[in-house]
Amino acid sequence: MNGEPVVSLKGVRKTFRxxxxxxxxxxxxxxxxxxxxxxxxxxxxxxGSGKSTTIKMILGLLAPTAxxxxxxxxxxxxxxARARLGYLPELSYLHPFLTARETLMYYAGLCGLPHxxxxxxxxxxxxxxxxxxxxxxxxxxFSKGMARRVALAxxxxxxPELLVLDEPTSGLDPVSTxxxxxxxxxxxxxGMTVLMTSHLLADAxxxxxxxxxxxxxxxxxxxxxxxLGESLEDFFLAKVGNADEFxxxxxxx
Amino acid sequence: MNSxxxxxxxxxxxAVRSRTLALLLVASVAWMFAAPFMFTGDGTVEGARMLAVxxxxxxxxxxxxxxxxxxxxxxxxxxxxxxxxxxxxxRPVGYMTIALAKTAALVAIGAIxxxxxxxxxxxxxxxxRPCRHVLSPVMPTPxxxxxxxxxxxxxxxxxxxxxxxxxxxxxIRLLAQRAFDRYETVSAGxxxxxxxxxxxxxxxxxxxxRLRFTNTYDIRxxxxxxxxxxxxxxxxxxxxxxxxxxxxEVPLQRSDAALAAESGVLxxxxxxxxALMLRPRRDVNLLIEADGFGWNLMRAYIELVxxxxxxxxxxxFLGVGLGRPVALFTAVVALAVSEMSPSVIDQYxxxxxxxxxxxxxxxxxxxxxxxxxxxxxxxxxxxxSEDSCVEPREVLGAFISDIVIAPVLFxxxxxxxxxxxxxx
Numbered sequence: 243m244n245g246e247p248v249v250s251l252k253g254v255r256k257t258f259r260x261x262x263x264x265x266x267x268x269x270x271x272x273x274x275x276x277x278x279x280x281x282x283x284x285x286x287x288x289x290g291s292g293k294s295t296t297i298k299m300i301l302g303l304l305a306p307t308a309x310x311x312x313x314x315x316x317x318x319x320x321x322x323a324r325a326r327l328g329y330l331p332e333l334s335y336l337h338p339f340l341t342a343r344e345t346l347m348y349y350a351g352l353c354g355l356p357h358x359x360x361x362x363x364x365x366x367x368x369x370x371x372x373x374x375x376x377x378x379x380x381x382x383x384f385s386k387g388m389a390r391r392v393a394l395a396x397x398x399x400x401x402p403e404l405l406v407l408d409e410p411t412s413g414l415d416p417v418s419t420x421x422x423x424x425x426x427x428x429x430x431x432x433g434m435t436v437l438m439t440s441h442l443l444a445d446a447x448x449x450x451x452x453x454x455x456x457x458x459x460x461x462x463x464x465x466x467x468x469x470l471g472e473s474l475e476d477f478f479l480a481k482v483g484n485a486d487e488f489x490x491x492x493x494x495x
Numbered sequence: 496m497n498s499x500x501x502x503x504x505x506x507x508x509x510a511v512r513s514r515t516l517a518l519l520l521v522a523s524v525a526w527m528f529a530a531p532f533m534f535t536g537d538g539t540v541e542g543a544r545m546l547a548v549x550x551x552x553x554x555x556x557x558x559x560x561x562x563x564x565x566x567x568x569x570x571x572x573x574x575x576x577x578x579x580x581x582x583x584x585x586r587p588v589g590y591m592t593i594a595l596a597k598t599a600a601l602v603a604i605g606a607i608x609x610x611x612x613x614x615x616x617x618x619x620x621x622x623x624r625p626c627r628h629v630l631s632p633v634m635p636t637p638x639x640x641x642x643x644x645x646x647x648x649x650x651x652x653x654x655x656x657x658x659x660x661x662x663x664x665x666x667i668r669l670l671a672q673r674a675f676d677r678y679e680t681v682s683a684g685x686x687x688x689x690x691x692x693x694x695x696x697x698x699x700x701x702x703x704x705r706l707r708f709t710n711t712y713d714i715r716x717x718x719x720x721x722x723x724x725x726x727x728x729x730x731x732x733x734x735x736x737x738x739x740x741x742x743x744e745v746p747l748q749r750s751d752a753a754l755a756a757e758s759g760v761l762x763x764x765x766x767x768x769x770a771l772m773l774r775p776r777r778d779v780n781l782l783i784e785a786d787g788f789g790w791n792l793m794r795a796y797i798e799l800v801x802x803x804x805x806x807x808x809x810x811x812f813l814g815v816g817l818g819r820p821v822a823l824f825t826a827v828v829a830l831a832v833s834e835m836s837p838s839v840i841d842q843y844x845x846x847x848x849x850x851x852x853x854x855x856x857x858x859x860x861x862x863x864x865x866x867x868x869x870x871x872x873x874x875x876x877x878x879x880s881e882d883s884c885v886e887p888r889e890v891l892g893a894f895i896s897d898i899v900i901a902p903v904l905f906x907x908x909x910x911x912x913x914x915x916x917x918x919x
Contacts, residue, residue, distance in 0.1 A: 301585050305914070319914065325587035335578045337505065339512040351501030352586040400586070 246315055247276035248404050248435040249283075249300055254309035256295050256459075269295040271459040273309070277404075282426060282436040284446040284467075286478060287456035293439045294332070296456070297408055300437065301329060313404065325353065328402030332409045334393040338382025342373050342392050345381055346399050353400030360399075367395040370425075386413040394422065398429075405429065407438040411445050423449050443475050498588040499596045506570060506600030519562060519608045523555045527615045530554055541881070547616065548880040553873050555612040556799050559605045560806055564830060567810025568822035570597045571909075575916065576819065584913070594815060594909035598808045598902050605803040613796045622789030626884045627703075627782040632689035632761075632775050640677075641670035678772045681720075681765040691781045693759045696727045700784040703746040704733060704761065707778035708771050718743055719767035724781070725758050744782070785884040794885040795875035801890075801897035802873075806830075808902035815909040815916060829863075836864035 256270040270292040277283040285293050298304040299311050302318030316323040336345055343364055350360030368374040371391035376384075381392055390413050397405060410426070411419040426449050430436055440446050446453055447467060455463040455478060463477070510516045530551040536542040571594070574580040583593060635643075645667060648654055658666060681687045693699065704722050722733040722745055731747035761781065765771055773779060785791075809829070813822040839860050875885045 301581075303581050303584060303914070321587045321589065324585060327585060329582070329585045331578065331582065333578070335582050337509070337579060339509055340505070344508075348501055348505055349582075349586065352498050352583065352588050354497055354587060356497075396582075 248279050248314060249275065249277040249437060250310075250312045250315075251275040251296070251299070252310045254296075254299060254306045254311055256292075256299060256304065257307045269459055270299070270306075273456075273459070273461055275454060275461070277435060277437050279435050280430060280433050281451045282430045282438065282449055284450035284453040285437065285439045285456065286443065286446055286453055287439075290458075291456040292459040293456055294408065295459075297406060297437075297439060301327070301406060325400070326403040328397040328400060328405045330394050330397040330405070330407045330410055332412060334386075334389040336381045336384075336389055336392060336396075339380055341378045341380055342368060342384075342395075343377040345392055346396055349396040350399045355400065363399055363401075367398060371395045387415060387418055390414055391418070394425075402434070404435045404437065407436060409440055410438055411440070411442060419445070443478055498586070499592050499599075502583070502588070502593055502596035503600045503603075506597050507603060510566075510600070510604050515562075515566065516604055516607070519559065519604070520611060522558060523608050523612045524615065526554045526558065527551050527612050544882070545880045547620065549873075549876050552612055552616050552795075552799075553876045555609065556802070556873060556876065559608060559803055561830065563601050563605050563803055564806045564810045564826045565823055567598070567601050567807040568814040568817075568826050569819050570601065570811055570814055571913075572814035572817065572819040572822050580913075590910035590913045591906045593913070594811055594906040595902060598804070598811050598906065601807045601811070602800065602804045602898075605807070606800045609796060609799055609803070613792060617789060617792055620788055620792065622787055622792070624788040624882070625701075625784045626786065626788055626791045626879075626882050628694070628785045628886070629705075629878075629883045630691050630693075630781040630783065632779055633692050633759075634689075634776060637671040637674040637776070638667065640674040641667045644670050644674070675776055676774055677776070679775050680770050680772050681763060682770045683765055683768055685770075686762055686764045688763075689761050689775055689779050691724075691759045691761060693726060694783060698783065699726050699731075701746065702726075702731060702784075703744055703782045705780040705782055706735075706743045706745070706763070706773060708743065708773055717767060717769075718771060719765070720771075721764045721766060722747065722761065723764075724761045727758055788879070788882070791879055791885045794887060794890045795879050797890050798875040798885060798893045799873075801893040805897040805901050808905040812905040812909050812912075816912045832860070832863045836860045840864055 251273050254270055254273045254275075255268065257265045258267050258269055260266050273292070273296060275296070285296060287293050295304060299306050300313060300318060302313075302324065311318055313323040314326055318324075337348075340348065346364040346367060347360050350363055355363065365374070368377050371394060373388060373391055373395070376388070381389055384392065394410070397407070405426075407426070411422055414422060423445060426436055426438070430451075436449075438446075438450070450467050452466050453464070454461050531546055534546050534550050536546050571580060574583075580593075584590065634640075645663070648670060649659060649666070658669070679687060702724065704724070706718070708718055718735050720735050722735065724731045724747055730750050732750045733745035733747045735743055735745050761779070810822070810826050813825055816822070817825060840857070875889075878885050
């Protein structure tokens with residue numbers, strides 16, 4: 243890996259505790275991870291494998307119980323690190339009473355862009371996500387796919403160097419899914435670092451340079467997609483469990 | 496600063512588009528016009544003024560206190576529950592800025608609604624009507640007086656054993672209350688003196704003296720006597736005769752009489768046939784004409800906005816640390832304690848602190864009363880309703896404590912709690 247990693251996790255552990263501070267679950271257990279500049283890194287794993295917890299620690303929304311998390315060599319909670327970050331959550335979490343334009347202007351302001359620059363970027367991104375015609379409608383009335391596109395545009399509004407995408411294609415139709423994947427590749431080609439999680443292995447296979455598979459809070463595999471030698475689905479199932487274990491007949495009996 | 500205004504504007508827009516602002520405006524305007532019809536006055540000018548100021552504007556202030564406190568508890572708690580807060584927290588924005596901007600937006604909403612209500616009050620009031628500075632006699636504070644009384648009181652054989660075995664701080668508090676309520680008797684043919692800190696020489700405009708001759712049963716009594724106040728080498732006099740009202744206001748006239756006492760000393764010679772009683776700390780005031788009602792209404796408005804700011808900052812902080820329902824419940828309880836604590840303290844004096852539970856309960860109530868006094872008292876309106884001056888230094892004090900210090904302090908605490916709470 244060339245140069246300092248954009249995202250680095252060293253021996254990271256996250257233990258959730260109950261009200262009486264008794265440990266309840268080890269969501270992440272001794273995780274080491276490094277994402278290099280300009281690469282598209284996929285974090286894969288079954289439900290409850292620790293993907294979201296890892297993402298939240300990288301975003302500074304969770305503090306690790308042990309180990310070290312850094313973004314651009316800084317603490318994820320530092321303003322300097324957050325200024326270089328764009329985040330698309332699994333659900334869109336938009337303010338329903340704001341229009342699409344106001345939403346983007348709001349996040350542009352939070353990123354410290356001057357008003358004229360905010361307006362220019364907003365118009366550009368609205369056009370890119372094909373929402374320029376409904377830009378003045380409150381996002382509360384948008385379909386899930388439209389809201390997703392507003393959220394994606396707001397993740398990109400501050401010209402981030404690192405884009406964290408949590409299930410980026412969730413809720414999108416096949417055409418929009420294809421467009422998002424093309425966009426992610428284009429952004430990476432332009433030098434942006436992308437860290438994404440996905441349940442859709444085909445998405446990860448199409449977009450990611452490298453992947454890490456998490457299971458029960460631990461990394462069970464890491465490597466370049468191009469060097470897997472088999473389909474990502476087979477590789478994934480080999481690492482985290484076999485679909486044959488789920489016997490439909492038993493369930494129906 | 497850009498982030499601050501963005502979050503401020505988001506919160507403000509939310510209040511406008513959710514019709515919270517419109518609802519508050521309609522309710523406040525309706526109350527301002529309805530209140531005078533809902534309460535019956537006593538037929539006096541003072542009574543009408545009391546209705547106009549204390550109940551109309553006071554009702555709006557109370558409405559805003561409750562509704563904005565409730566809104567404030569939800570402003571962050573609701574955002575956090577809907578996961579929108581984390582979308583702001585991953586941007587380069589200080590956590591303190593988030594809390595401060597949300598507080599400022601809600602205070603702005605309160606300020607707008609209150610401004611409309613105040614404007615209605617201004618339109619129907621005589622703005623040029625003068626208000627008065629209310630000066631009290633210069634005396635040792637009740638606590639200072641209590642401390643000088645303490646040793647003698649504890650040695651006095653009449654002092655109850657329960658009091659003698661009580662903690663010094665409790666006895667001092669008891670004595671301080673007694674000092675505050677201490678009656679002074681002015682026997683027939685006798686003279687009483689009280690010292691005042693006078694304003695600059697040119698500031699003595701239309702002085703008058705207000706005396707409240709009351710006892711614990713509020714029995715009215717005839718008062719006959721002469722008042723004299725020495726002001727920078729000149730004597731001002733007033734005469735009280737055959738007045739049977741509990742509160743006596745006597746305008747002072749400048750006379751050419753020879754100097755009888757040093758400057759700032761007010762004398763009252765009781766020339767009636769019976770002894771008179773009053774509590775100097777409460778019942779003797781020198782009133783000096785100040786600026787008009789309009790200016791005082793404006794200062795009262797600023798002080799009420801300060802009060803709203805304190806409440807909103809507290810509510811936002813509660814919402815940062817607690818879930819919405821718990822924050823709301825805590826805020827309502829805090830407001831109720833604030834309203835009820837003065838009467839609870841009055842009804843349960845220290846001598847009843849015989850067990851630990853009472854003592855702890857009273858200590859909590861007393862602290863709550865002290866901390867929330869500006870909220871429960873609605874002092875500026877109480878002053879306005881009796882044409883007293885809302886002093887600029889009080890407004891400045893309220894501004895510094897409630898608009899500058901309290902929100903910053905609560906925002907600082909919020910910034911510490913916010914990431915932990917998001918973590919769940």
